[in-house]
Structures are given as structure tokens and as C-alpha cells.
Amino acid sequence: MMLVSFGTRPEWIKIKPVLNAIKGIIPYKLVFTGQHLDILDNIDQPVHTVGIVNKKNRLDSIVSSLLHQDELFDGASSLFVQGDTTSVFGMALAAFHRGITIIHLEAGLRTYDNKHPFPEEFNRRSVSCMADVHLCPTSAAADILKSEKVNGDIYVVGNTVLDNLVGIETGYGREIVVTMHRRENHHIMDKWFTILNKIAGDYPQYDFVIPLHPNPNVQKHRHLLSNIKVEDPIPYDKFIQRLANCHLVITDSGGIQEETSFFKKKCIVCREQTERTESLNIFSFLADPDNIESLFKKLEKDHIPTAECPYGDGSSSKKIAQILQGLNDV
Structure with missing residues (x-):
């Protein structure tokens, strides 16, 4: 067994x-x-x-x-x-x-x-x-x-x-999906949320939304997200529909880098390093609080990758x- x-x-x-x-x-x-x-x-x-x-x-x-x-x-x-x-x-x-x-x-x-x-x-x-x-x-x-x-x-x-994603149709709407939760970001989560909130304010043509992780180290900074729609975590199937239809993703997740690649979406990764190197600089792009503004400015215009998903079919x-x-x- x-x-x-x-x-x-x-x-x-x-x-x-x-x-x-x-x-x-x-x-x-x-x-x-x-x-x-x-x-x-x-x-x-x-x-x-x-x-x-x-x-x-x-x-x-x-x-x-x-x-x-x-x-x-x-x-x-x-x-x-x-x-x-x-x-x-x-x-x-x-x-x-x-x-x-x-x-x-x-x-x-x-x-x-x-x-x-x-x-x-x-x-x-x-x-x-x-x-x-x-x-x-x-x-x-x-x-x-x-x-x-x-x-x-x-x-x-x-x-x-x-x-889980086979057969789901992909579109490119106005939504910018944000997720942040990783342990190594906890000590600078306030810095991340401050700059993300600024970006959301600078680009009112997009709807920024974050299903906020329940970890107290994340939740305690939710007041910094005045320009971002803050939601409770949502079921996986609804979240996947969001990914499939969004314009761009900002995340510190590992798995989302795989899902966005399959949906042919670009993804800003708020981490110093990623273990998903196969999609790096094609689908996913590393960012820090100092360079994410310029990276977002670039990717919001050039947001559709043309390569094939490297993580399977x-x-x-x-x-x-x-x-x-x-x-x-x-």
C-alpha cells in the first residue's frame, strides 16, 4: 500500500x-x-x-x-x-x-x-x-x-x-492578480505592499486585486493596500479563472509561475531567486522593491509571451x- x-x-x-x-x-x-x-x-x-x-x-x-x-x-x-x-x-x-x-x-x-x-x-x-x-x-x-x-x-x-488547467480558455483582461505570502518576504512585506500600492495608484486603467494570505505576518500590513482590492482567499477553481483572464500577475509563489506559463501570461516574481528557471525571463521575471516599478512599466505593455510552456502539456x-x-x- x-x-x-x-x-x-x-x-x-x-x-x-x-x-x-x-x-x-x-x-x-x-x-x-x-x-x-x-x-x-x-x-x-x-x-x-x-x-x-x-x-x-x-x-x-x-x-x-x-x-x-x-x-x-x-x-x-x-x-x-x-x-x-x-x-x-x-x-x-x-x-x-x-x-x-x-x-x-x-x-x-x-x-x-x-x-x-x-x-x-x-x-x-x-x-x-x-x-x-x-x-x-x-x-x-x-x-x-x-x-x-x-x-x-x-x-x-x-x-x-x-x-488541472487543460481546456480552460485564456483571455487578457484589465485585472492584475497579486499574491504575496512567502516566509522570506515577511520581514519586508510592508515595503512590498507600499510599492505595490503605489504601482496600483499609478495605473488606474487596471484593477489590482490580492486574495490576502491568512498568515498574520501578511495580514498585519493590509492597511497599506488602499489602491488594491483586498479579498479573502478564494477557492482554487475561481483563482484559476482569474489567472486565465488577467492581464499580468505579481507574486512570490512558486507554483503560480507554472500556471501562468501554461496560460501564456507574464509573471513578476517578488523574490531574490526562483527554482523555476526554465521560464525565467520568458514567462517569469525576478523583481525587488527597487526595480519592480520599471519592470511593471515594461511588462504591462509587452505582456503576452510567445514561447511554449516548459512545464508540460x-x-x-x-x-x-x-x-x-x-x-x-x-
Whole structure:
């Protein structure tokens, strides 16, 4: 039996297409690690929830809570994890200690800077050291793993998030979609919000909108966004429709860089580095608070990329299902 672990909304979004592809073919058990509780409302199958015992350091709490779960792994022959959250690292470490096969989806992403993004860069590099099956979104990611001489089998499958987007029509409206949440931006979130608010005021021909992340380190600066429409987080399907029909995107997200590439949208990335280098300076463009005004001025006019999406064609889950069926210990 394969354990399938997830705890955040992005993890579930990228894992769900795989579950649809293996349903009735490969037995699995869902394990929820508890970060985004609201996603359980939309899951109509049994889920085992692991309780995170919160102490002073949240990251410590996640790892320590996942390491002593012997009954969770009873009967499991493999663990399927996606991405680079701390719960992915914790579950992989627990499986590694028990000699259980680890299957890592979205493997091979790198910045080689443990502080950008933090703690994701450490998490994914650590999981690569433990994983037995590496499911890479691009050939560049696979080449990285080969250069690192990781153990296990390496496959290029594309990114499963795109499987959710097939058939959605794309347009170019007046909306500028903004999302900001990353931990490494928390200490300068006020600076980001101040400059973004200024840009929104300077370009009244566009409707700037931000579904504001619930993290208190983000929420405490919402008063700085007087020129931007501030909304509560919205369901994924509605957010995707927004991306499909917007003019431009401003974000510090990783996954949105993949989705905007598929929709042929340009994306300003409010980060020092990105692990999605395949789309860099074609679909996605790095920014800091000092240069984002000039970058926005350039991209709002030249906003439609002509290249093909480098992250796949929306058929990744089918490829993954075939790979999983060929494994002996799933």
C-alpha cells in the first residue's frame, strides 16, 4: 500500500490528478499533515489526519510530530510526497528511517541557497537524498539530480498542476492578480505592499486585486493596500479563472509561475531567486522593491509571451500512473 501525504492546498492540487489516474489501480491511503484544514471540506474519501503538537517553533513542531507515528506506516510499502514543505521532509525522514520506498513528485528544483526559499530549499534537497523515485517536472530538473548523483530512478513527467488547467480558455483582461505570502518576504512585506500600492495608484486603467494570505505576518500590513482590492482567499477553481483572464500577475509563489506559463501570461516574481528557471525571463521575471516599478512599466505593455510552456502539456498524471504501476514495491 502507498501512503500519500499532503498538508497544504498546493500539495493537494498537485497530488489530486495523480490520485484520479491511479484510482482503482494502485491501493493508497491518504495522510493529512494538518497545515490547511479547509481543504478537507472538499475531499470525499477517507483521510488519516496526523495531529501537529504546536510548540514555540512551528517548523520543529511539524517535524517532531511526524517522526513518532509507527502505526501510520503499518502495512505501507511506499510513501508518495509532493514538493518541499517541512511536512514533506518530516514524512520522508520517517519513511527513510523505516526503509520504506519514497516517491518524490516535483523533484529536482533548486536555487542552491538555503535561505531563498526558506525552508523549502533545504527540505527538497534533503528529500532528494532519501528518495527512491524522483518524478521531475522538466529535463533540467532531472539533469540537476543526475549531477548530484542521487540514488534512485529519475523520470521526467511534467508538472501535475497543469493537468488541472487543460481546456480552460485564456483571455487578457484589465485585472492584475497579486499574491504575496512567502516566509522570506515577511520581514519586508510592508515595503512590498507600499510599492505595490503605489504601482496600483499609478495605473488606474487596471484593477489590482490580492486574495490576502491568512498568515498574520501578511495580514498585519493590509492597511497599506488602499489602491488594491483586498479579498479573502478564494477557492482554487475561481483563482484559476482569474489567472486565465488577467492581464499580468505579481507574486512570490512558486507554483503560480507554472500556471501562468501554461496560460501564456507574464509573471513578476517578488523574490531574490526562483527554482523555476526554465521560464525565467520568458514567462517569469525576478523583481525587488527597487526595480519592480520599471519592470511593471515594461511588462504591462509587452505582456503576452510567445514561447511554449516548459512545464508540460497537462498529461503528467497519466505518465506517473504508468511509472507507479511498473514499480515492485508500491
